Amino acid sequence: EADIYQTPRYLVIGTGKKITLECSQTMGHDKMYWYQQDPGMELHLIHYSYGVNSTEKGDLSSESTVSRIRTEHFPLTLESARPSHTSQYLCASSYPSGGGETQYFGPGTRLLVL
Amino acid sequence: ELKVEQNPLFLSMQEGKNYTIYCNYSTTSDRLYWYRQDPGKSLESLFVLLSNGAVKQEGRLMASLDTKARLSTLHITAAVHDLSATYFCAVEWSGINDMRFGAGTRLTVKP
Numbered sequence: 001e002a003d004i005y006q007t008p009r010y011l012v013i014g015t016g017k018k019i020t021l022e023c024s025q026t027m028g029h030d031k032m033y034w035y036q037q038d039p040g041m042e043l044h045l046i047h048y049s050y051g052v053n054s055t056e057k058g059d060l061s062s063e064s065t066v067s068r069i070r071t072e073h074f075p076l077t078l079e080s081a082r083p084s085h086t087s088q089y090l091c092a093s094s095y096p097s098g099g100g101e102t103q104y105f106g107p108g109t110r111l112l113v114l
Numbered sequence: 115e116l117k118v119e120q121n122p123l124f125l126s127m128q129e130g131k132n133y134t135i136y137c138n139y140s141t142t143s144d145r146l147y148w149y150r151q152d153p154g155k156s157l158e159s160l161f162v163l164l165s166n167g168a169v170k171q172e173g174r175l176m177a178s179l180d181t182k183a184r185l186s187t188l189h190i191t192a193a194v195h196d197l198s199a200t201y202f203c204a205v206e207w208s209g210i211n212d213m214r215f216g217a218g219t220r221l222t223v224k225p
Contacts, residue, residue, distance in 0.1 A: 042217040100145055100162040107156050
């Protein structure tokens with residue numbers, strides 16, 4: 001079983017608040033990802049990282065930022081939460097193996113912005 | 115433009131029946147993944163397909179990849195209720211280090 005953790009699992013917060021979603025993995029994977037997924041819908045990549053001090057934006061425009069100071073930690077920050085940010089956020093990590101790069105997903109954070 | 119299309123998006127089937135989920139993608143790639151997501155849960159990896167003609171099987175699920183047709187299939191044999199979940203395909207374009215997920219196929223297997 002993959003060791004990738006996300007906190008909090010559920011968060012209800014008011015508009016304008018700053019929030020940080022935590023993601024940690026203990027597998028030593030270099031690549032990490034953040035996805036946004038509305039219920040029953042596809043995943044949208046919002047940020048990814050190839051390793052320490054490397055971060056890139058994904059295909060979904062998002063008013064969020066990430067940092068990668070340590071291999072195991074990849075937090076996502078929303079400077080000013082809005083109702084449009086209400087969604088599920090999935091963190092993943094991956095490691096090249098056998099020519100492919102299977103992603104291991106965390107349990108997700110369900111965010112509700114009022 | 116990088117696109118991944120799955121169909122059907124919703125599938126309701128009887129136990130014991132066979133069915134196939136399709137995943138088409140827009141630009142040549144030789145890395146395709148299938149994931150399963152149970153309601154309220156995260157995604158679990160099912161298969162990694164890395165070359166044209168690749169076929170992987172696990173229990174009642176079999177996945178294949180045709181890179182020339184830019185098509186992958188996930189075949190379900192003699193469905194059982196435990197297979198009810200949403201199935202996502204994901205295509206990786208290594209040249210630009212990008213991966214896109216399909217919209218998912220929500221499968222319900224009824225007794």
